[in-house]
Amino acid sequence: MNLSPESLQAFAQAAAMGSFSAAARRLGKSQSTISEAISRLEIDLNVSLFVRGARQLTLTEAGSSLLSRVQDVLAASDRLLRQAGQLAAGLEPKLTLILSDAYQASQYQARLVELDQRYPDLEFECFFAEHADVLDLVGQGRGHLGLLAAQASYPPELAHASLADCADFGLFVAKGHPLAQLPRVTTEDLLPWRVLRLSTVADQGAELDDLPGSGGRCWSAPDYLLLLEMATLGFGWAALPRQLVTGHGDGRLQELAINGWPKQVRVDVVWSRERSLGPAAAWLLERLLSS
Numbered sequence: 001m002n003l004s005p006e007s008l009q010a011f012a013q014a015a016a017m018g019s020f021s022a023a024a025r026r027l028g029k030s031q032s033t034i035s036e037a038i039s040r041l042e043i044d045l046n047v048s049l050f051v052r053g054a055r056q057l058t059l060t061e062a063g064s065s066l067l068s069r070v071q072d073v074l075a076a077s078d079r080l081l082r083q084a085g086q087l088a089a090g091l092e093p094k095l096t097l098i099l100s101d102a103y104q105a106s107q108y109q110a111r112l113v114e115l116d117q118r119y120p121d122l123e124f125e126c127f128f129a130e131h132a133d134v135l136d137l138v139g140q141g142r143g144h145l146g147l148l149a150a151q152a153s154y155p156p157e158l159a160h161a162s163l164a165d166c167a168d169f170g171l172f173v174a175k176g177h178p179l180a181q182l183p184r185v186t187t188e189d190l191l192p193w194r195v196l197r198l199s200t201v202a203d204q205g206a207e208l209d210d211l212p213g214s215g216g217r218c219w220s221a222p223d224y225l226l227l228l229e230m231a232t233l234g235f236g237w238a239a240l241p242r243q244l245v246t247g248h249g250d251g252r253l254q255e256l257a258i259n260g261w262p263k264q265v266r267v268d269v270v271w272s273r274e275r276s277l278g279p280a281a282a283w284l285l286e287r288l289l290s291s
Helices: 005-017 020-027 031-045 061-088 105-118 131-140 224-232 242-248 279-290
Strands: 050-052 057-059 094-099 123-128 145-149 158-174 195-198 218-221 237-241 253-255 263-272
Touching: 005 020, 005 031, 005 057, 005 061, 020 031, 057 061, 094 131, 094 279, 105 242, 105 279, 131 145, 131 158, 131 263, 145 279, 158 224, 158 242, 158 279, 195 224, 218 224, 224 237, 224 242, 224 253, 237 242, 242 253, 263 279
Parallel strands: 094 123, 094 145, 195 218, 195 237
Antiparallel strands: 050 057, 145 263, 158 237, 158 253, 158 263
Protein backbone atom coordinates (compact mmCIF):
# COMPACT_ATOMS: atom_id res chain seq x y z
CA MET A 1 0.00 0.00 0.00
CA ASN A 2 1.44 3.35 -1.09
CA LEU A 3 -0.04 6.24 0.85
CA SER A 4 -0.22 9.48 -1.09
CA PRO A 5 1.62 12.41 0.59
CA GLU A 6 -1.16 14.66 -0.72
CA SER A 7 -3.78 12.54 1.06
CA LEU A 8 -1.83 12.64 4.31
CA GLN A 9 -1.41 16.40 4.04
CA ALA A 10 -5.11 16.84 3.28
CA PHE A 11 -6.05 14.76 6.32
CA ALA A 12 -3.73 16.69 8.66
CA GLN A 13 -4.90 20.05 7.37
CA ALA A 14 -8.60 19.13 7.53
CA ALA A 15 -8.15 17.91 11.11
CA ALA A 16 -6.44 21.19 12.02
CA MET A 17 -8.98 23.44 10.26
CA GLY A 18 -12.15 21.49 11.09
CA SER A 19 -13.52 21.49 7.53
CA PHE A 20 -12.68 20.39 4.00
CA SER A 21 -13.30 23.85 2.58
CA ALA A 22 -10.90 25.56 5.02
CA ALA A 23 -8.27 22.91 4.33
CA ALA A 24 -8.76 23.41 0.60
CA ARG A 25 -8.24 27.18 0.91
CA ARG A 26 -5.09 26.68 2.99
CA LEU A 27 -3.63 24.18 0.52
CA GLY A 28 -4.74 26.07 -2.58
CA LYS A 29 -6.89 23.22 -3.87
CA SER A 30 -10.57 22.66 -4.54
CA GLN A 31 -12.82 21.28 -1.83
CA SER A 32 -13.65 18.28 -3.99
CA THR A 33 -9.92 17.47 -4.35
CA ILE A 34 -9.46 17.48 -0.57
CA SER A 35 -12.59 15.40 0.00
CA GLU A 36 -11.52 12.82 -2.60
CA ALA A 37 -7.98 12.63 -1.19
CA ILE A 38 -9.26 11.91 2.32
CA SER A 39 -11.77 9.36 0.99
CA ARG A 40 -8.94 7.52 -0.79
CA LEU A 41 -6.91 7.59 2.43
CA GLU A 42 -9.80 6.10 4.38
CA ILE A 43 -10.10 3.34 1.79
CA ASP A 44 -6.35 2.65 1.92
CA LEU A 45 -6.33 2.55 5.73
CA ASN A 46 -9.73 0.77 5.96
CA VAL A 47 -10.94 3.14 8.69
CA SER A 48 -13.18 6.21 8.89
CA LEU A 49 -11.16 9.27 9.84
CA PHE A 50 -13.93 11.86 10.28
CA VAL A 51 -17.50 12.10 11.43
CA ARG A 52 -18.86 14.36 8.72
CA GLY A 53 -21.28 16.78 10.38
CA ALA A 54 -23.36 19.49 8.79
CA ARG A 55 -21.09 22.31 9.91
CA GLN A 56 -17.82 20.83 11.17
CA LEU A 57 -15.70 17.75 10.86
CA THR A 58 -14.96 15.71 13.95
CA LEU A 59 -12.20 13.15 14.15
CA THR A 60 -13.30 9.60 14.81
CA GLU A 61 -11.49 7.64 17.51
CA ALA A 62 -9.39 6.01 14.78
CA GLY A 63 -8.71 9.37 13.13
CA SER A 64 -7.60 10.89 16.41
CA SER A 65 -5.30 7.93 17.04
CA LEU A 66 -3.75 8.09 13.55
CA LEU A 67 -3.33 11.86 13.35
CA SER A 68 -0.07 11.97 15.30
CA ARG A 69 1.33 9.16 13.12
CA VAL A 70 0.44 11.08 9.98
CA GLN A 71 2.07 14.21 11.38
CA ASP A 72 5.22 12.18 12.09
CA VAL A 73 5.26 10.93 8.48
CA LEU A 74 4.85 14.46 7.12
CA ALA A 75 7.61 15.78 9.41
CA ALA A 76 9.94 12.97 8.29
CA SER A 77 9.13 13.76 4.66
CA ASP A 78 9.96 17.42 5.27
CA ARG A 79 13.31 16.46 6.82
CA LEU A 80 14.07 14.15 3.90
CA LEU A 81 13.37 16.83 1.31
CA ARG A 82 15.28 19.47 3.27
CA GLN A 83 18.36 17.29 3.71
CA ALA A 84 18.27 16.15 0.08
CA GLY A 85 18.16 19.78 -1.01
CA GLN A 86 21.13 20.65 1.22
CA LEU A 87 23.14 17.69 -0.08
CA ALA A 88 22.32 18.63 -3.66
CA ALA A 89 23.57 22.14 -2.89
CA GLY A 90 26.91 20.76 -1.67
CA LEU A 91 26.35 20.33 2.09
CA GLU A 92 28.60 17.62 3.47
CA PRO A 93 26.64 14.67 4.92
CA LYS A 94 28.82 14.61 8.06
CA LEU A 95 30.97 17.09 9.97
CA THR A 96 33.74 15.94 12.32
CA LEU A 97 35.44 18.20 14.87
CA ILE A 98 38.59 17.19 16.73
CA LEU A 99 38.49 18.99 20.06
CA SER A 100 41.14 19.83 22.65
CA ASP A 101 40.41 20.23 26.33
CA ALA A 102 42.17 23.58 26.01
CA TYR A 103 39.07 24.96 24.24
CA GLN A 104 36.57 26.49 26.65
CA ALA A 105 33.55 24.31 27.28
CA SER A 106 31.14 27.27 27.33
CA GLN A 107 32.26 28.38 23.87
CA TYR A 108 31.95 24.82 22.56
CA GLN A 109 28.39 24.50 23.88
CA ALA A 110 27.40 27.83 22.30
CA ARG A 111 28.76 26.78 18.89
CA LEU A 112 26.91 23.45 19.10
CA VAL A 113 23.63 25.25 19.73
CA GLU A 114 24.23 27.43 16.67
CA LEU A 115 25.21 24.42 14.56
CA ASP A 116 22.06 22.55 15.57
CA GLN A 117 19.87 25.54 14.71
CA ARG A 118 21.50 26.13 11.33
CA TYR A 119 21.97 22.51 10.19
CA PRO A 120 19.49 20.39 12.21
CA ASP A 121 19.78 17.35 9.91
CA LEU A 122 23.57 17.30 9.61
CA GLU A 123 25.35 14.32 11.16
CA PHE A 124 27.90 15.71 13.63
CA GLU A 125 30.81 13.88 15.24
CA CYS A 126 33.20 15.17 17.87
CA PHE A 127 36.03 13.54 19.77
CA PHE A 128 38.95 14.65 21.88
CA ALA A 129 42.64 14.65 21.00
CA GLU A 130 45.64 16.84 21.68
CA HIS A 131 48.65 18.29 19.87
CA ALA A 132 50.12 15.97 17.20
CA ASP A 133 47.09 13.66 17.34
CA VAL A 134 44.84 16.55 16.27
CA LEU A 135 47.18 17.39 13.39
CA ASP A 136 47.42 13.76 12.33
CA LEU A 137 43.64 13.21 12.33
CA VAL A 138 42.93 16.38 10.35
CA GLY A 139 45.79 15.63 7.96
CA GLN A 140 44.39 12.16 7.29
CA GLY A 141 40.95 13.60 6.59
CA ARG A 142 39.49 11.92 9.67
CA GLY A 143 38.40 15.32 10.94
CA HIS A 144 37.37 18.46 9.07
CA LEU A 145 38.45 20.94 11.76
CA GLY A 146 40.73 20.57 14.76
CA LEU A 147 41.12 22.71 17.88
CA LEU A 148 44.31 22.52 19.91
CA ALA A 149 46.76 24.48 22.02
CA ALA A 150 48.86 26.55 19.61
CA GLN A 151 51.90 24.76 18.21
CA ALA A 152 55.27 26.26 17.33
CA SER A 153 54.90 25.04 13.73
CA TYR A 154 52.42 23.22 11.53
CA PRO A 155 52.72 20.82 8.58
CA PRO A 156 52.53 22.74 5.28
CA GLU A 157 49.41 20.84 4.21
CA LEU A 158 47.46 22.24 7.18
CA ALA A 159 46.09 25.76 7.40
CA HIS A 160 45.71 27.32 10.84
CA ALA A 161 44.36 30.43 12.56
CA SER A 162 44.15 31.63 16.15
CA LEU A 163 40.93 32.00 18.12
CA ALA A 164 40.20 35.19 20.02
CA ASP A 165 40.19 33.53 23.45
CA CYS A 166 43.17 31.89 25.15
CA ALA A 167 43.22 28.94 27.53
CA ASP A 168 44.43 29.37 31.11
CA PHE A 169 46.75 26.62 32.36
CA GLY A 170 47.86 26.08 35.94
CA LEU A 171 49.92 23.53 37.86
CA PHE A 172 47.77 21.24 40.00
CA VAL A 173 48.16 18.46 42.56
CA ALA A 174 45.76 16.56 44.78
CA LYS A 175 44.86 18.46 47.94
CA GLY A 176 46.50 15.76 50.06
CA HIS A 177 49.79 15.91 48.13
CA PRO A 178 52.82 17.32 50.04
CA LEU A 179 53.24 20.04 47.41
CA ALA A 180 49.74 21.31 48.19
CA GLN A 181 50.87 22.19 51.72
CA LEU A 182 53.47 24.72 50.54
CA PRO A 183 52.36 28.38 50.41
CA ARG A 184 54.59 28.91 47.37
CA VAL A 185 56.39 26.41 45.17
CA THR A 186 59.69 26.65 43.32
CA THR A 187 60.97 24.60 40.41
CA GLU A 188 63.28 22.83 42.83
CA ASP A 189 60.27 21.84 44.97
CA LEU A 190 58.74 20.07 41.96
CA LEU A 191 61.77 17.98 41.08
CA PRO A 192 61.37 15.20 43.71
CA TRP A 193 57.78 14.53 42.67
CA ARG A 194 56.40 12.69 39.66
CA VAL A 195 55.36 14.86 36.72
CA LEU A 196 52.21 13.93 34.78
CA ARG A 197 52.81 14.85 31.16
CA LEU A 198 50.70 14.95 28.04
CA SER A 199 51.66 12.40 25.38
CA THR A 200 50.37 11.73 21.86
CA VAL A 201 49.86 8.60 19.80
CA ALA A 202 51.08 10.18 16.56
CA ASP A 203 54.34 11.60 17.92
CA GLN A 204 55.53 9.33 20.69
CA GLY A 205 58.51 10.48 22.70
CA ALA A 206 58.29 14.12 21.60
CA GLU A 207 58.49 16.87 24.22
CA LEU A 208 55.08 18.54 24.32
CA ASP A 209 55.77 21.06 27.09
CA ASP A 210 58.53 22.95 28.88
CA LEU A 211 57.80 21.50 32.31
CA PRO A 212 60.78 20.64 34.52
CA GLY A 213 61.72 16.98 34.72
CA SER A 214 61.45 14.82 37.81
CA GLY A 215 64.48 12.60 37.52
CA GLY A 216 62.75 10.32 35.05
CA ARG A 217 59.68 9.92 37.26
CA CYS A 218 56.92 10.56 34.76
CA TRP A 219 53.51 9.22 33.87
CA SER A 220 51.81 10.29 30.67
CA ALA A 221 48.43 10.17 28.96
CA PRO A 222 47.09 11.39 25.59
CA ASP A 223 44.46 13.79 26.99
CA TYR A 224 44.15 16.26 29.83
CA LEU A 225 41.14 14.59 31.43
CA LEU A 226 43.19 11.45 32.09
CA LEU A 227 46.00 13.56 33.53
CA LEU A 228 43.44 15.26 35.78
CA GLU A 229 42.29 11.88 37.09
CA MET A 230 45.90 10.84 37.76
CA ALA A 231 46.49 14.08 39.64
CA THR A 232 43.35 13.72 41.78
CA LEU A 233 44.54 10.26 42.80
CA GLY A 234 47.77 11.78 44.07
CA PHE A 235 50.13 10.28 41.48
CA GLY A 236 51.92 13.57 40.74
CA TRP A 237 51.57 17.15 39.57
CA ALA A 238 50.33 18.26 36.16
CA ALA A 239 49.78 21.31 33.97
CA LEU A 240 46.03 21.40 33.29
CA PRO A 241 43.49 23.77 31.71
CA ARG A 242 41.94 25.65 34.62
CA GLN A 243 38.41 25.47 33.15
CA LEU A 244 38.76 21.67 32.95
CA VAL A 245 39.72 21.53 36.62
CA THR A 246 36.76 23.75 37.50
CA GLY A 247 34.36 21.53 35.57
CA HIS A 248 35.74 18.09 36.43
CA GLY A 249 38.06 18.39 39.42
CA ASP A 250 35.24 18.19 42.00
CA GLY A 251 37.30 20.35 44.38
CA ARG A 252 39.92 17.63 44.76
CA LEU A 253 42.84 19.55 43.25
CA GLN A 254 45.00 22.37 44.58
CA GLU A 255 46.56 24.90 42.20
CA LEU A 256 50.21 25.53 42.98
CA ALA A 257 51.47 29.09 43.48
CA ILE A 258 54.65 29.21 41.41
CA ASN A 259 56.39 31.90 39.37
CA GLY A 260 55.25 32.01 35.75
CA TRP A 261 51.94 30.26 36.41
CA PRO A 262 49.10 30.32 35.52
CA LYS A 263 49.89 30.68 31.83
CA GLN A 264 47.72 31.80 28.97
CA VAL A 265 47.97 29.51 25.93
CA ARG A 266 46.67 30.46 22.50
CA VAL A 267 44.12 28.09 20.95
CA ASP A 268 44.34 27.44 17.21
CA VAL A 269 41.99 25.88 14.70
CA VAL A 270 43.45 23.79 11.87
CA TRP A 271 42.07 22.41 8.62
CA SER A 272 43.47 20.71 5.54
CA ARG A 273 44.62 22.74 2.54
CA GLU A 274 44.25 19.58 0.44
CA ARG A 275 40.49 19.16 0.97
CA SER A 276 37.86 21.80 0.41
CA LEU A 277 35.66 22.54 3.40
CA GLY A 278 31.96 21.95 2.89
CA PRO A 279 29.39 24.64 3.72
CA ALA A 280 28.84 23.49 7.31
CA ALA A 281 32.56 23.18 8.08
CA ALA A 282 33.28 26.56 6.50
CA TRP A 283 30.45 28.14 8.50
CA LEU A 284 31.70 26.56 11.76
CA LEU A 285 35.25 27.74 11.04
CA GLU A 286 33.99 31.29 10.58
CA ARG A 287 31.99 31.13 13.82
CA LEU A 288 34.98 29.79 15.76
CA LEU A 289 37.17 32.63 14.53
CA SER A 290 34.62 35.39 15.03
CA SER A 291 33.45 34.43 18.54
